[in-house]
Amino acid sequence: MRNMKRVLSLLLLQFSFFGLAVSAQTVSPIIVECGKKCRGEFSITNNGLTALAVSVEARSFSLDALGHATNRPLDPGVDLKLEEGSARISPKDTHAFAYQLKCAGPPCSVALLSSMVVGHTTEGILVRVQLAHTIYACEKQKDCRKKVRAAAGVTFD
Amino acid sequence: MLRVCLCVLLLGVPASAQVLQLSGGRSTLLGGTGGEITAFFPESTLSASAGFVNGHFVFGASDTFKFHGLDVTAGDKNFGYSFDGAGLGVSTRGLFVQRNTRHTSFAVFVGSTGIGYATPFMVTAEAQHIGAGFFLQRQFDNGLLLSSLAVIDGGKHTAVQGLSYRNHLLHLAGSAGLLQNQKYFTGEADFQPLRSLSFSATHNDFFLADHLTTNSLSAFAGLGHITLQASLLDGQYRLLKTTGASAGASLRIGSVTLRSNFYESNHRVLLVHVVQEHFRHWTLSGIVNQLQGQTSYAFGGGYQGNKIGVSLDHSVLFFPVSGKGFQQTTTVQVSLRIHDTALNFQTNVDPMMHVQYTTYASSYVQGPLAGLAMNNHSHSASGKFMIAGAVIDEHDQPVEGAAIQLRGGPVVYSDSQGKFFARVKRDKPSALVVLLQEFATPGRWAVMTCPADAAPGTEVLIKVRREIAP
Numbered sequence: 001m002r003n004m005k006r007v008l009s010l011l012l013l014q015f016s017f018f019g020l021a022v023s024a025q026t027v028s029p030i031i032v033e034c035g036k037k038c039r040g041e042f043s044i045t046n047n048g049l050t051a052l053a054v055s056v057e058a059r060s061f062s063l064d065a066l067g068h069a070t071n072r073p074l075d076p077g078v079d080l081k082l083e084e085g086s087a088r089i090s091p092k093d094t095h096a097f098a099y100q101l102k103c104a105g106p107p108c109s110v111a112l113l114s115s116m117v118v119g120h121t122t123e124g125i126l127v128r129v130q131l132a133h134t135i136y137a138c139e140k141q142k143d144c145r146k147k148v149r150a151a152a153g154v155t156f157d
Numbered sequence: 158m159l160r161v162c163l164c165v166l167l168l169g170v171p172a173s174a175q176v177l178q179l180s181g182g183r184s185t186l187l188g189g190t191g192g193e194i195t196a197f198f199p200e201s202t203l204s205a206s207a208g209f210v211n212g213h214f215v216f217g218a219s220d221t222f223k224f225h226g227l228d229v230t231a232g233d234k235n236f237g238y239s240f241d242g243a244g245l246g247v248s249t250r251g252l253f254v255q256r257n258t259r260h261t262s263f264a265v266f267v268g269s270t271g272i273g274y275a276t277p278f279m280v281t282a283e284a285q286h287i288g289a290g291f292f293l294q295r296q297f298d299n300g301l302l303l304s305s306l307a308v309i310d311g312g313k314h315t316a317v318q319g320l321s322y323r324n325h326l327l328h329l330a331g332s333a334g335l336l337q338n339q340k341y342f343t344g345e346a347d348f349q350p351l352r353s354l355s356f357s358a359t360h361n362d363f364f365l366a367d368h369l370t371t372n373s374l375s376a377f378a379g380l381g382h383i384t385l386q387a388s389l390l391d392g393q394y395r396l397l398k399t400t401g402a403s404a405g406a407s408l409r410i411g412s413v414t415l416r417s418n419f420y421e422s423n424h425r426v427l428l429v430h431v432v433q434e435h436f437r438h439w440t441l442s443g444i445v446n447q448l449q450g451q452t453s454y455a456f457g458g459g460y461q462g463n464k465i466g467v468s469l470d471h472s473v474l475f476f477p478v479s480g481k482g483f484q485q486t487t488t489v490q491v492s493l494r495i496h497d498t499a500l501n502f503q504t505n506v507d508p509m510m511h512v513q514y515t516t517y518a519s520s521y522v523q524g525p526l527a528g529l530a531m532n533n534h535s536h537s538a539s540g541k542f543m544i545a546g547a548v549i550d551e552h553d554q555p556v557e558g559a560a561i562q563l564r565g566g567p568v569v570y571s572d573s574q575g576k577f578f579a580r581v582k583r584d585k586p587s588a589l590v591v592l593l594q595e596f597a598t599p600g601r602w603a604v605m606t607c608p609a610d611a612a613p614g615t616e617v618l619i620k621v622r623r624e625i626a627p
Contacts, residue, residue, distance in 0.1 A: 049178075053558055053595075054570070055573075086577060088568055091521040095463050115573055117598060
């Protein structure tokens with residue numbers, strides 16, 4: 001029985017051994033593709049030790065030939081309904097933000113930018129992190145991102 | 158003496174720690190009850206655990222800190238490695254040094270080894286032997302991963318070498334050697350000639366009260382909304398050999414999945430048909446089991462939200478240790494988050510087919526050295542009606558990170574444009590409160606103007622001013 005417990009503890013170990021604390025905030029998934037209408041969600045994980053206030057802003061964006069994105073206010077043809085626009089995320093917790101998107105004139109490229117203040121320097125300069133969840137909406141879901149990038153003249157993946 | 162030190166540590170830490178993590182729980186799976194307090198300082202992490210395992214008092218403590226680029230732990234630690242899904246380790250009490258670079262992980266320990274209890278709420282070790290060991294893992298750019306673990310544990314020797322290779326078609330992984338003087342081999346091969354077609358073979362050695370060996374062969378194909386799978390399994394524990402075969406198909410139509418599986422083991426055939434529907438937060442399952450001419454029905458499902466998660470799952474598992482082959486099992490999982498406290502309850506079925514449970518709570522407390530601490534709780538909100546507004550300063554500039562609470566409802570924060578919104582269930586005005594202490598933007602703030610309440614469909618304007626800069 002003791003040996004068995006030892007093995008069980010070893011099995012638990014595999015999940016924890018190399019999980020040394022990395023204090024960073026993460027967004028998942030980073031990119032989604034969908035059709036003209038879709039429901040989805042993305043998650044923000046607070047890997048830090050203090051609670052985090054997160055606000056979410058939606059932006060349309062376009063790409064240049066180098067793949068750089070330029071954000072702008074949401075296009076008139078994009079109808080985005082966020083279930084929540086902000087949240088307080090407890091330490092080591094994950095919060096899911098749900099949305100519904102309708103794209104009247106596909107393709108639509110939308111970035112949901114999650115902003116969070118992660119601290120400030122000793123000089124008082126605010127350190128703000130912005131993580132993007134990117135949605136590509138086309139007539140058909142398949143290869144939507146590829147098509148949007150190709151239309152912008154982006155030749156690499 | 159050690160118990161006195163532990164008590165001093167437990168009592169002394171909260172006074173000065175930056176953030177404290179408190180955990181406590183009970184697990185029949187691991188046979189223990191106890192708790193842990195972890196104090197996070199800017200330069201180190203201090204941990205102390207205590208509890209009872211099989212009626213015996215156990216305790217553990219550790220201090221983890223950086224030293225010349227090395228991660229050093231003094232005290233109790235699990236020394237081992239995870240390697241493509243397999244894990245090996247030894248519970249140690251002593252000095253543990255680790256260094257991770259982009260391609261290489263290196264760890265070494267010296268101290269005593271023994272039985273350890275590693276649970277989500279308590280980590281302890283019982284010193285039994287003098288031991289030492291090292292671990293080295295190197296990742297190469299061509300997909301090759303080499304691992305090496307060597308431990309001297311009293312009179313027992315562990316020397317395991319591991320190798321893994323991955324490319325776009327093939328994944329091979331294996332580790333072999335001596336595990337506490339016993340021969341050990343674990344291997345896995347995955348071949349994926351097409352995106353929708355894969356084959357897999359595995360061999361595993363486990364050491365429970367005795368040696369358990371398992372082998373499996375499986376194939377998986379995905380054809381649009383249809384998936385097909387088949388597998389062969391065998392296990393040997395002591396003189397008991399158990400074999401099994403399974404095959405199944407599933408069809409996904411929108412949010413509904415239909416699945417039928419056939420399981421055969423010990424000349425016994427089990428048919429399981431499942432209908433499962435996924436909503437955004439909800440999953441509902443209806444299950445029909447057919448075993449030796451008898452039909453039974455079961456229902457499962459769950460809810461997963463930001464604050465609460467509940468699930469009741471039925472699954473078919475292979476039990477080579479008890480020699481019972483495929484068996485239907487039921488597990489329950491509940492997780493709840495209140496403020497910064499997470500509560501978890503989960504049942505598991507152990508290799509002898511006994512239902513065990515683990516329940517624990519974990520909470521974070523902000524110490525006197527902590528920075529921004531937001532004590533107010535938030536709610537997951539949804540509703541048909543929306544209250545929106547904006548927060549500006551005395552120069553009419555947007556204020557980001559302002560915290561606003563609708564009476565009895567959610568706390569919301571303004572974005573970079575100063576805008577915020579909250580969804581409410583009723584089309585009635587709600588009282589507005591500006592939570593100055595909860596602002597994510599540093600500095601001391603004061604409210605200049607704020608309406609007493611806000612009605613759905615209207616936009617409110619809140620004006621604040623910063624009295625003291627950060």
